[in-house]
Amino acid sequence: MKDTVDKKVNLNNTPQSENQADVEEKVLPVTPQSSFLAQNKQLFLVGGVILAILVVGLVVALLKSGYKSNVSYVRQPTVSPINIPTAKPTLLRSIAPGIITKVLTAKSTDPTTGEAVNPTTSFTLTDKNIFLVLSLKSPKVGLKFEYVRYINNVYLDKGSLVVTKPSTNNLSFVWTLKKVGSTHQAGQYRVKVYSNGIFEKETSFIVR
Numbered sequence: 001m002k003d004t005v006d007k008k009v010n011l012n013n014t015p016q017s018e019n020q021a022d023v024e025e026k027v028l029p030v031t032p033q034s035s036f037l038a039q040n041k042q043l044f045l046v047g048g049v050i051l052a053i054l055v056v057g058l059v060v061a062l063l064k065s066g067y068k069s070n071v072s073y074v075r076q077p078t079v080s081p082i083n084i085p086t087a088k089p090t091l092l093r094s095i096a097p098g099i100i101t102k103v104l105t106a107k108s109t110d111p112t113t114g115e116a117v118n119p120t121t122s123f124t125l126t127d128k129n130i131f132l133v134l135s136l137k138s139p140k141v142g143l144k145f146e147y148v149r150y151i152n153n154v155y156l157d158k159g160s161l162v163v164t165k166p167s168t169n170n171l172s173f174v175w176t177l178k179k180v181g182s183t184h185q186a187g188q189y190r191v192k193v194y195s196n197g198i199f200e201k202e203t204s205f206i207v208r
Contacts, residue, residue, distance in 0.1 A: 100200040102135035114170030121205040125183040132173040
C-alpha cells in the first residue's frame, strides 16, 4: 500500500526541484526603475512634444522681434563697372579778334610812328637790334600783347607788352645786343603773337 502511494506522488514528468528552477528562469524580477519608466513612458513623450513646441515658439518670437545674431557675415561687395567721367569736349579756339593786322621784322623803327624801317627777314649775328613790329587796329588801353619765340623749332623765350596810350597804331618788341662782343644765336626763328591770350599771327626770320 505504501508503494502505491509513492508512485502516485511521483507521477510528474520532472522532479519538484527541477520545476522550481524552470519557474525561476522564466519569471524575471521587476525592478522599481523599469517599472517607473514603463508607467511614465507616455508622460515623457507628451512632455517632449510640449518642449519642442516651446522651443519653436521661442525661435519664432525672436525672429519677429528683430533679434540679430552676434555672428556677422561679411557680404562680398557687388562689382559694378567704374563710372569714369568722360572728358568734356575741347572748346574751339577763340576766333582771333583781328587787332593785329600785320607783323614785320626790321633792324630799326621810325621813332615818330613806330613803323618798321626797311623790313627784312634776314639778320646777321652782329646786328645790334632785331625788331618785331605789330601793326594794330584800334586797340584799347590795357590790351595785352604777347610773343612766343622758337629757334629751329625749339622754344626760346617769350615776352609781353600792354597798351598804355589810346590810338596806338604800332607796337614793337626788340632783341638787343647789350654787351660788347655778344652776338645773336644763329638759326631759323619763328615767332607767334597773341592779343589777350588769343593767337593772331605768326612770322619767321633767319640769323646767320
